[in-house]
Amino acid sequence: MKRLTVSAALARCAIAGVMGAAVLAGCASPEPRYYTLAQGPMAVATLPAATPAPSASTLWLEVAPVRVPERLNRPQLVVRDGGNDASLRLLDLARWSSPLPDELRDALSQRLQATLGAVDTYQQGLSDVQPLYRITTEVLRLDAEVGQRAGATINWTVRRLPDGKVVSGRTQAELPAPGEVDGVVAAYREIVASTAKDIAAGVEALRR
Template sequence: MMKRLLLTLVCASAAAAVLAGCASPEPRYYTLAQGPGAVAAPAPAAAPSTDTLWLEVAPVRVPERLNRPQLVVRDGRSGNDGGSDAGVRLLDLSRWSSPLPDELRDALSQRLQATLGAVDTYQQGLSDVQPLYRITTEVLRLDADVGQRAGATINWTVRRLPDGKVVSGRTQAELPAPGEVDGVVAAYRQIVASTANDIAAGVQALRR
């Protein structure tokens, strides 16, 4: 009887181990918000004032191939697997915490508000406030080789309201990205910061 009970316990433990080994690993989520892996909360809405610098940071346009929950990187292997488009690879276990256009828009807005001391009417949902500057952004290229480098080409436009005067520019960057996926995301955050700095300079040019 004791031997039968012992055998039953051993079999149960072995089955549990097999099931644990077969469990799918959980994906890890990343954000482009400022700070190590933390999603920054929006700043509290400011009361309307003649001194307030009101911005409207519009949703960022990205190529459809990048508009995925997973991070999309270059495929350095010979041939692609079933989860890859031509020349790219989807990292199923590395995902954005929100859709990539939202990640980019929110990160740009966060940095622009901090740099310029401004308030983003789009982020704050202030539909009754007329922004002084409307910012539009389009990602032409955002790619990376995991553990090696990351790069981007981003077009942006700042339009002053109500006269419609425009300043446009392009931010291009190629950065080292060591440290697997964490390094890629860190490089992307630096690219967002560079883009925000360029846009802020555009806003300041229109304020003169």
């Protein structure tokens, strides 16, 4: 039987080590990617830099948490599975940066504040301020087919608190969502923008 030289043995050990590291790297799980419905930095810059001091001219809103169906209230994005209306799929590698009800509420609040020049009092600790309008929303449908489309049906209500007068409506949308998950999230952002626009029109109707 031939004996391996020390150098040959070391070479074989080195090769085995490299192969083992490659196998381990191949088995490592890919990291999930996180998505948000918030606007980009340039849009955020249109919001007030700080909460203004209370004044008679300030438009105070309270944007309540958004109600969503429990089937959608997941860390992962939920999409239709191959166009089958009865089948849903969780995208384990595509997740919301915060719970979906919070993502929707914060995105709506951000856009309403920018559109109306208003301030949202929700969770800001403004005990000496009473909002003039309370906004509630409920998602009836929010679904997509990756690479195809995204759609939603969202009910909303604006209540003027001093006298309880209400304006309500429904925003429905069907948009193309080309590409991968990024296309779905972009379409959802457009749907949030349309919803905020409709709600802002409701607020303006009550201000007349």
